[in-house]
Amino acid sequence: MDRTIKGRSRGDHGGDVYSHPRADVLDLSANVNPEDIPSALWDALPELLREARRYPDLEYQALRQQIARYLQREEGLQVRLNQILPGNGAVSLLDAALSLERQVLMMRPAFSEYEASCRRHGIPCHFLDRPPKSSVVLGDAEATALKDKLREGPDISALILCHPNNPDGKRWDRQSFSDLLAFCQARGVRILLDATFSEYLPQEQRLTDYGRQHPFLVEIRALTKFFGLPGLRLGYALSSDEGYLEKLSGRMTPWAVGTFAAGLGSLLLQEEAFIEKSRRDNETRRLLWTKALVQSGAFERVYPSCANFLMVYSKEFEALCANLSHEGILLRSLKNLPALGEGYGRICVKKEEDLSRLLRALASVSPKNSTESP
Incomplete structure (x- = not known):
């Protein structure tokens, strides 16, 4: 069959x-973390299963509170609950985010689902293809090339990037990214930042803090691959533009995250x-x-x-x-x-x-x- x-x-x-x-x-x-699942999660399974007999909290208060505490502890960031939107994995959130855009620019090589989502929603894509790079850092050369592409496409409303990038593991130089972000914000172009693997970076190489000052940066994170549970399908979007997250939520189905996944995700974030x-x-x-x-x-x-x-x-x-x-x-x-x-x-x-x-x-x-x- x-x-x-x-x-x-x-x-x-x-x-x-x-x-x-x-x-x-x-x-x-x-790309899944090979570490064994913490014993505390196994111990919590009976209670999580009992909780799963109820519908999820539509507001996901407990999960969002744990995400906010995690970001405070890990990255020193103060994030309001309305700046966090849980979803059924990073791919689902990215798909919903891309559905809001007119035209999208992406730099390749990249995760294949970006382009697949655009095709699914009938959104025109523009591409900047770069050759495989010996350096581990993306910097001024890539930022300049992206700016040139954005100038060529006045109807481009979003730029999607990945940090560190999948499939080659490259990360952005912070200053180069900051300059690119300022350029995009001046043109009204939103940056959708796939940060699925950002937990592997030291704090000083992450980009989450830029989103506190720049409402045109939306960061998408996963709570599954780093924690070794990709079958759980759990992620969240971060943005200081709370109105944007309301629109994004409107593109998602109710109860996008199950009670079991939300409860387990809250516990994962506490496993320091x-x-x-x-x-x-x-x-x-x-x-x-x-x-x-x-x-x-x-x-x-x-x-x-x-x-x-x-x-x-x-x-x-x-x-x-x-x-x-x-x-x-x-x-x-x-x-x-x-x-x-x-x-x-x-x-x-x-x-x-x-x-x-x-x-x-x-x-x-x-x-x-x-x-x-x-």
Whole structure:
């Protein structure tokens, strides 16, 4: 039986462990925190299930209060509850946000759902395609190119960016982003900032504080991948423009977040030790994985990243993916991304034992390449 949903392909995203024949599959195609779920969450499950017998609070007061406390603790930000809008995952919130726009500019390579959402809502897209970059920082060159594109498209109402960027893990230089934000605000262009992986950045590299002074910045965050629960589907939008969030809420269905997800999300945000350990361990592991993948000789390029994943290049990447799949290991092909194409891939950074398994498989299935780490 064909299980493919019309309009969707398994190749559009990572994380398709369901169609794989092996039970011991190692999924490196989806960017999910490998840390174990905190024990306090397991202990809370009976109460959360009892709460799920009731409809969610339409205002999500408890969840928004915990998000506000989290932002105060983690980033020193004072955020009013009306500046927080919970939703059914970052993708759902971004889709609703894009549906409000006239025309959209995006810089690629980028998450494929941005363009898919625009197509779904009939919104014209403009693109700035940049080549794979050896530096981990996006700066004045990218900001200037985006400004030029905005000047060419007077009907563009929104610019969508990702920080750190998916699929290559690049982050914005704060001053360059600040200049771009001021330019956009002067032209009435809203920046939709996908900050799904921002928890992996140190506080001084995040951009959330700019939204306190700039109502044209809307930040979308996820509460699932960093906390290792992507199946939960929970995220939130942040904006100092409360009127905009009211409009955004109007594009979403009632009870967009279930009682169970809202309750579990509130608990996740209180797990300070888990949050700090995840950030610290990822920093160490990312350096380890980068060095090991370079030394493996399986890839011609391993690109530096600020997130929990690495973009790689090999002329034989598609064959390598197929061979590794036979070994029960899934990588993410990026051949469906227009600015990259065949040969590029993405690998999630996980635990040391996962790296050992990957390296053993690479040694058995891949030809040796001359590898560079830009």
